[in-house]
Amino acid sequence: MVKRIVVGITGASGIIYGIRFLEIIRELKIESHLVISDDALLVLKSETEFDEAYVKGLANKVYDNKDLAAPISSGSFKINGMVIIPCSMKTLASIALGISDTLISRAALVTLKEKRTLVLVPRETPLSIIHIEAMLKASQAGAIILPAMPGFYHKPKTIDDLVKHIIGKVLDIFRIEHSLFKRWGET
DSSP states (O other), X not given: OOOEEEXXXXXXXXXXXXXXXXXXXXXXTOEEEEEEOHHHHHHXXXXXXOOXXXXXXXXXXXXXXXXXXXGGGSTTSXXXXXXXXXXXXXXXXHHHHTOXXXXXXXXXXXXXXXXXXXXXXXXXXXXXXXXXXXXXXXXXXXXEEOOSOOOSTTOOXXXXXXXXXXXXXXXXXXXXOOOSSOOTTOO
């Protein structure tokens, strides 16, 4: 099977993580199925110079977040997994509570029920006990919580180096080879 990843981009700050993730998996020839929330499109305008057409053009297939009948809403649609990058606390809470009112949350819940890899990349600070409990509940259901907290052992020189560190960590979870950052102990 071709490597196929569902990518959800939600309205948390840090939309550059999702954009760079799409750019990198495109370079790696990994098939991407994108759902971008309305709130993410607002963040796109406030945090970047990119436009909606550019971001959607990075994906192999794009779905409307209201389309609960899209192929990715079914367990019979074969994927290697899903990442929500960045993942808003609203989306994380929906997943933790099993609420599938958007295509992003529905696809995430299907990913969990099918025992496929689901990576949630929350970008929020500080965290309240409500956020922490939602992350715990999602983790207990099988999601991998990978907060957008880049390391510094690879001696980043640019913001892009920090962004690529997080994307590399996501790719590691999917067992996808990359050279986005120098690993601990490498010279």
